[in-house]
Amino acid sequence: MAPDADASTDQHITEVSGTGVPIPGDDVDTDQILPAQFMKEVTFDNMADYLFYDARRDEDGEFNDHPLNRFEGASIAVVNSNFGCGSSREHAPQAMMRWGVDGVVGESYAEIFRDNCKSLGIPAVTADHETVVELQEWIEANPDGHIDIDVEGETVTYGDTVIDVDVDDAMREALVEGIWDTTALMYSNRSKVDETVADLPYVEGDD
């Protein structure tokens, strides 16, 4: 069988929509999103079960009133600033995706987290503090309310409100053009890689 770098399921992701879940707090780190003890699995299959594992449970191990317990079925997570900081673990956005999150609206993201979202085809868009907080409050008041992220148009619509959001250029291009699986893209540039490598004094050439 010939190598199949294109075996991804890349799609054009121009918009995502659904009900929302607010996950409030600045500097929410990936250790909270997906505690390390649950990374001891060689696949991502079960990660949804571990999403915010500690934060979602009370002292007896029962579900508490964490938003993820109250807004089950939501597709749009709404977060604050520097979300996903700390560890680079892709387990965090994998867990969110497998729980049902298709898109994220936030004030800002840690870079590795944003990169990981892009790799998974999850748009992570940004808006200012007041705008995000208003949206979070709206979700609390309208748990069944519909939210739409227009990746291409860089807007988020909820109720009668349309807000402008920012989408990182590379993320927008990747998602809208359906080229967010970078393996296939870069695999096709193999000869150019060879040229770059040939000029690096510390890399031995091919035998």
Place this chain on the structure above:
Amino acid sequence: MSEGTLYDKVWERHKVTELPNGQDQLFIGLHLVHEVTSPQAFGMLRERDLDVAYPDQTFATTDHIAPTEADKRERPLADDQAEEMLSALERNTSESGITFFGFDSGKQGITHVVAPELGLSQPGMTVACGDSHTATHGAFGSIGVGIGTSQIRDVLATGCIAADKQKVRRIEVEGELGEGVYAKDVIMKVIKDLGVDGGVGHVYEYGGPAIEALDMEGRLAVCNMSIEGGARAGYVNPDETTYEYLRGREYVPEGEAFEERKRYWESVASDDDAEYDDVVTVDADGLDPLVTWGINPGQVVEIDEPVPHPDDFDERTDREAAEKAIDHMEVDPGQSMLGYDVDVAFLGTCTNGRLSDFREAARILENHSVDEDVRALAVPGSETVRAQCEAEGIDQTFIEAGFQWRRAGCSMCLAMNDDRLDAGEVCASSSNRNFVGRQGSKDGRTVLMSPAMVAAAAVEGEVVDARDYLDDGPTGGAGGVEEVAD
């Protein structure tokens, strides 16, 4: 936009092409692999029937799940999940022709300790690893970035990542560090000043007299915690300290080849007239040891400083974060951290698990014993570090003082093995993250500090100023130590 910096030069040397999404395709000269974030990536490769493109540029070891008690390293490991991860890594590296430093190699350890000490990390390289502390390797004057698992797949399959070029912030650390003040304190001060998200969108270039005076292990500690300040990468320009550290190491060329390689290393250093996106100055003169009081590394004070009041913060979100931290840590605003009770002392990690870290801690432990209520763990960052310590007899100093002397691994930094906090235990830790739950208990509390500070906290069972314990005799020294060694 920056120009003429090491970052610009190394980026250009490794840039393959611009991708249609506007990102650059960047060749990765050193790919470090460990057991936790790689099995899924190897699985993705198999799904596409792709081979590892550059196995000779790829090196693996096991660290996150590695048991640190000697008798628990027998195979199969008692923890089935850990055994499965380790077996998968052995299989994946063996099938791909990737060098793997396992338990029996004598070189196993934390990736960010192993690669520098073997001479794998060198100036002018791009380094990637599925671990956010990959910035560590920037200490040599390389670009080290942490990546997610899908990006590990990219590097395995193509030798490259898709990346956005960042802004370059020069962090000029002026002055001279006093006795008992370390690289760890410098980087915590940087994070204190610039915030945990201050570096987002930036690479940090650390320079100035206080950085130039650091040895390589100190520079590694500084660069290691770049990510805690939000900067995905941080580096120090290579100089004679760098070159002399590298000379003679296993993966470094010798003789004329060394001189030739050195010319490349020298060529990538930032130009004298390099342009930076911005420059920040930090004064290291008079800096005291720092300790965290909260639940992120930016919630940190110098040892005599009071824990802030939530009302001290202008931003509502900072106030809320402070309230949450004070609640979790049960600290008193207005009081310093001196005297804060400690149950566990943990020395090790990719930040502070190197020979000089154990030497500094041993200076204190030579004359003191661990408080009887404190559980104290010394976990060398690598088996090489362990062997060095044992050759110097440092292990005996630790053991006689009451520390458990362990084998190499990430251990209680993130508690993926058996080493973890119980319930609400407080840990004086030389690690890099004090996030809630980080050390294995959601009620556990972490106080980040330098290795010397950890040793002193272990002795007293509370947070103290380690400078009072350095070089004093067995009957206590100038610092007014009341409790002496048993």
